Amino acid sequence: QVQLVESGGGLVQAGGSLRLSCAASGRTFASYTMAWFRQAPGKEREFVADIKWSAPSTYYADSVKGRFTISRDNAKNTVYLQMNSLKPEDTAIYYCAARNKLQPRLLSSHDYWGQGTQVTVSS
Numbered sequence: 001q002v003q004l005v006e007s008g009g010g011l012v013q014a015g016g017s018l019r020l021s022c023a024a025s026g027r028t029f030a031s032y033t034m035a036w037f038r039q040a041p042g043k044e045r046e047f048v049a050d051i052k053w054s055a056p057s058t059y060y061a062d063s064v065k066g067r068f069t070i071s072r073d074n075a076k077n078t079v080y081l082q083m084n085s086l087k088p089e090d091t092a093i094y095y096c097a098a099r100n101k102l103q104p105r106l107l108s109s110h111d112y113w114g115q116g117t118q119v120t121v122s123s
Contacts, residue, residue, distance in 0.1 A: 002098075
């Protein structure tokens, strides 16, 4: 059974940093792209960043480019999201997700999802 388990969320002041982790288990993810999405209250879930397991290829939403960094540790089957210079508008539940690397970067393309971790940025 595939599991994605996020951790690392919390409350931080604006300008601060957090690092989210996503531990993956239950299958081989070599052919998958791992992504982070977020959903703020009353808003749709939106893409944040993604990374391929098999290549150092990353992609970011414009809203987080230059502030967030996605990375992975293949040995630990874990994906990270380092979030710096956090803003109140980054407040959301952050979800880890996985899609086959050949699939487009759409919400519906992701086969597996974690339960989410809350990030709250105070002003």
